[in-house]
Amino acid sequence: MNRIERIQQMLQASPQDNFLRHALALEYIKTGDDTEAEKLFKAILTECPDYVGSYYHLAKLLERNGNTQEAINWYEQGMQAAKKTNDMHAYNELQSAYEDLVY
Incomplete structure (x- = not known):
């Protein structure tokens, strides 16, 4: 069983576990599946905007795929969330x- 399958199996028991969902998104990036990674990061941040660690990875993914303005927006939202959580x-x-990216 590969890492993606193991994480998916763990998520069956805890489908809203943001740590596992974030880890799965990172595994998708490693395999080149940016679409699934983006979906997961956006789901995490929509449901839990204080899950600060996902902002950077989502924005980097968008930046890498040429979605510069959307990446900028996620960086900005992430900075606001990080300030709010004092991270x-x-x-x-x-x-x-x-x-x-901007300068």
């Missing part, structure tokens, strides 16, 4: 990636 490490990573 300055995540804020700095998001801000750096945002500035690299």
Whole structure:
């Protein structure tokens, strides 16, 4: 059983586990399935906007696929969420990636 299958199996028991969903999205990226990864990241952030770790990966995925404006929007939302949760490490990573893209 590969990693994706193992994570999917664990998600059957806990379908709303954001840690597992985030891990699955990262595995999809590794296999080149950006569409499924994007769906998962967006689902996580729609349902739990304070799950700060997913903003960076979603925005990077969008940036890599040429969706620059959407990536900028997600970086901005992520910076706001990071401020709200007082996660300055995540804020700095998001801000750096945002500035690299915008400037």
